[in-house]
Amino acid sequence: MFLKSYIDLTHLGKNKRLKTSTKKDCQDPDAIMFRKSYTDLTRLGKNKRLKASTKKDCQVVETNEELPVNVSNPVSSEVADKLDDSVELSLNKNLLSSNLSDKISSEVPCCSTNQIYGDEVVQFISDSDDNDEWYEKFNESDALKESLKDWAISFNISLVSLTSLLCILKLHKCFSNLPSDARSLMKTPYSVAMVPIEPGHYSHIGLVVNLRSIWEKVKENISSIELLINIDGLPLFKSSCNEFWPILGRVANVPSLKSVIFPIGIYCGPGKPKRCTEYLKEFVEETKMLIRHGLIVSDKIISISIKGFILDTPAKSFILNTKGHTGYYSCTKCTQSGVWIQNRMTFPELNAPLRSHEAFVEQKDEDFHCGETLLTTIPGLHFIHSFPLDYMHLVCLGVVRNLMYLWISGPVPTRLPSKIISEISSELVVMKNSTPSEFNRKPRSLTEIKRWKATEFRQFLLYTGPVILKQVFKKDYESLYNHFLSLSISISILLSPNFCTNDEYSKYAKNLLIHFVKTTMKLYGCQYVTSNMHGLIHLVDSVDHFGPLDLSSSFPFENYLQHLKKIVRKGDKPLQQVVKRLSEIMSSDSFFLPSINIEEFPKFLKPHFKGPLLNTSDPNRQYSSIQFSNFSISTTYPNSCSIFKCGNILLVVNIVFSNEKQKMVVIGRQFLEKTNFYNSPFLDSSALGVHVVSNLSNLVEKSVDDIVGKIILLPFQDKQVAFPLLHLV
Numbered sequence: 001m002f003l004k005s006y007i008d009l010t011h012l013g014k015n016k017r018l019k020t021s022t023k024k025d026c027q028d029p030d031a032i033m034f035r036k037s038y039t040d041l042t043r044l045g046k047n048k049r050l051k052a053s054t055k056k057d058c059q060v061v062e063t064n065e066e067l068p069v070n071v072s073n074p075v076s077s078e079v080a081d082k083l084d085d086s087v088e089l090s091l092n093k094n095l096l097s098s099n100l101s102d103k104i105s106s107e108v109p110c111c112s113t114n115q116i117y118g119d120e121v122v123q124f125i126s127d128s129d130d131n132d133e134w135y136e137k138f139n140e141s142d143a144l145k146e147s148l149k150d151w152a153i154s155f156n157i158s159l160v161s162l163t164s165l166l167c168i169l170k171l172h173k174c175f176s177n178l179p180s181d182a183r184s185l186m187k188t189p190y191s192v193a194m195v196p197i198e199p200g201h202y203s204h205i206g207l208v209v210n211l212r213s214i215w216e217k218v219k220e221n222i223s224s225i226e227l228l229i230n231i232d233g234l235p236l237f238k239s240s241c242n243e244f245w246p247i248l249g250r251v252a253n254v255p256s257l258k259s260v261i262f263p264i265g266i267y268c269g270p271g272k273p274k275r276c277t278e279y280l281k282e283f284v285e286e287t288k289m290l291i292r293h294g295l296i297v298s299d300k301i302i303s304i305s306i307k308g309f310i311l312d313t314p315a316k317s318f319i320l321n322t323k324g325h326t327g328y329y330s331c332t333k334c335t336q337s338g339v340w341i342q343n344r345m346t347f348p349e350l351n352a353p354l355r356s357h358e359a360f361v362e363q364k365d366e367d368f369h370c371g372e373t374l375l376t377t378i379p380g381l382h383f384i385h386s387f388p389l390d391y392m393h394l395v396c397l398g399v400v401r402n403l404m405y406l407w408i409s410g411p412v413p414t415r416l417p418s419k420i421i422s423e424i425s426s427e428l429v430v431m432k433n434s435t436p437s438e439f440n441r442k443p444r445s446l447t448e449i450k451r452w453k454a455t456e457f458r459q460f461l462l463y464t465g466p467v468i469l470k471q472v473f474k475k476d477y478e479s480l481y482n483h484f485l486s487l488s489i490s491i492s493i494l495l496s497p498n499f500c501t502n503d504e505y506s507k508y509a510k511n512l513l514i515h516f517v518k519t520t521m522k523l524y525g526c527q528y529v530t531s532n533m534h535g536l537i538h539l540v541d542s543v544d545h546f547g548p549l550d551l552s553s554s555f556p557f558e559n560y561l562q563h564l565k566k567i568v569r570k571g572d573k574p575l576q577q578v579v580k581r582l583s584e585i586m587s588s589d590s591f592f593l594p595s596i597n598i599e600e601f602p603k604f605l606k607p608h609f610k611g612p613l614l615n616t617s618d619p620n621r622q623y624s625s626i627q628f629s630n631f632s633i634s635t636t637y638p639n640s641c642s643i644f645k646c647g648n649i650l651l652v653v654n655i656v657f658s659n660e661k662q663k664m665v666v667i668g669r670q671f672l673e674k675t676n677f678y679n680s681p682f683l684d685s686s687a688l689g690v691h692v693v694s695n696l697s698n699l700v701e702k703s704v705d706d707i708v709g710k711i712i713l714l715p716f717q718d719k720q721v722a723f724p725l726l727h728l729v
Helices: 013-025 029-034 044-056 077-082 100-107 130-154 159-169 181-188 207-216 277-294 313-320 358-361 391-409 418-434 447-451 452-474 479-496 502-521 532-548 555-566 574-586
Strands: 113-116 121-122 194-195 200-204 226-231 243-251 261-269 295-297 300-310 340-343 344-346 603-608 619-625 632-634 641-642 649-658 665-677 690-702 707-716 719-724
Touching: 013 226, 077 418, 100 603, 130 181, 130 574, 159 181, 181 261, 200 277, 207 243, 207 261, 207 295, 207 300, 226 313, 243 574, 261 277, 261 555, 261 574, 261 649, 277 300, 277 313, 300 340, 300 532, 300 619, 300 649, 313 532, 313 649, 391 447, 391 479, 391 532, 418 447, 447 719, 452 479, 452 555, 452 707, 479 502, 479 532, 555 649, 619 665, 632 649, 632 665, 641 719, 649 690, 690 707
Parallel strands: 226 300
Antiparallel strands: 113 121, 194 200, 200 261, 226 243, 243 261, 295 300, 340 344, 603 619, 619 632, 619 649, 641 649, 641 707, 649 665, 665 690, 690 719, 707 719
């Protein structure tokens, strides 16, 4: 009468109902002999057994015996009046004793408001505080489950290890509500939907499910979403030819989501997919649907568009179905015909005619196209502007790495003496102590250059390289230094939000890149003007449509690829493993939250009382660190150098509240002398915020609101060179 229907029970309640039902069945000797065990029943048989059990439990038995009523948990008078006089409701809490089944048969001949099944009493009619306590415990249990789930995701805990932990926790009565199996806690899917795509399989996760999860956790009022799509290959194991080809997404037009990367689909097989049409089919169909109809969330329609595809050269030729980078007509930006020199395809021409969107769609250049691509069916996609050049692969892992390889192990005319290579390595090791926390890796010796990552080549190009090479190359290699510096300056301009949008600086950067390519042919030979080197000529065009180079680079996607690789725990069925792990992550309440920047900045961290202080400082409000949205300033070197709106560079020694100004300020020493690090034949370095600094002042006070960036200080002779951090966009 008051017993919950089976379908309304929780998972725990269903299990307890089953135990009670099985216990009743086993009391009858005939049932033991002729009835199947519940575990041996089919799914249909189990359902019938449950229905029969529920029907028995809900029967109301008339009795003339008066049962005692527990005053501490009275029945509502309105409900009692409506019941038959012969039906008494027992609220005896002693039913929770060990001989529970005996008391049920002898003391409770009728259905009680405390419906009993298994070892638990659930109260449906009560005005006491017991229900509040029960719900509080229930909520605490849910919070514990979610915390355990987040912990397992954060530390990549295997299901076997998590199951073992759950079994230990359940030994204590406080954790009896926890599931016994990690798959229940993590909501691991039973199976993974895959489609065969030669020579492997593909699993489509979906755009809609990701975008809805993102929308639920963002505070901004979003009316449109512009997507950046990344596709790249990822080798899984050194001992296997299996590799992933994931389709990843990123929201380009919402600042708080710039770090959020989400998987749309994943291919796994012994080599990349043979046909791009099969690989892209599900992604293209879903994308077209979203672009035409929008994303519907909470009775609101959000418009969706594809801003661009961030791809390296091999991936671009694969999904566009065009010639690879070794083809004669392989440049995606111009129609230049390559020249085969010393077993390399080179592109020495600097002013070839540019390709057009219309010509691409109509496939007018038969020497460029290998077939059709499904991407032409996506509305609003521009096949020149929507496919920017990725400077991570083009510049960092392409031009800079090849240039340094030529210095270390190239042919004799381009190879540097071993003494100079050793000096460069020594200087790099010295600069470890000058590297702020915004750098993922410290400088390493050139003896390890084969293991350098893209971030290390970027660091050498923008910061450490110009300082070290100026001291090592000297006059004997001045032409090599100026050649390298022209690339460093041009990329610095294109990375800066302030300079890349300035027509004058943008034009200057393009001329510098053309000069760099020309000089490469003179210093090293035409055979080194390969696809990557040629791409520098078109790099500024990508900035014109996407902004600073970091906004259209593969760096954030590359970090996510490594995350995918880490969650593969063994060599068997890697695709199923990854999809299940991603499903577990997406079912978590904290999904995306660590990447979504929704906090208010600046944040003042690590309070202390050490000083130094000025006369107007509040000694009770001192801090050691300030966290901004994309960098942090602390009171310890090398994270203490900041630049202000007025252009002053300050070494921070304390962060404190000013009683006079009634706001937070920094106390520090300002560099009084600033000179150019380089000038002719280039522009003055001070125009880009690069200075040789020296001579510190006495303690001064400056407002935290005036801080505009962070500085890296590198040793140079008896002074220091100050570079503004550019890779934080």
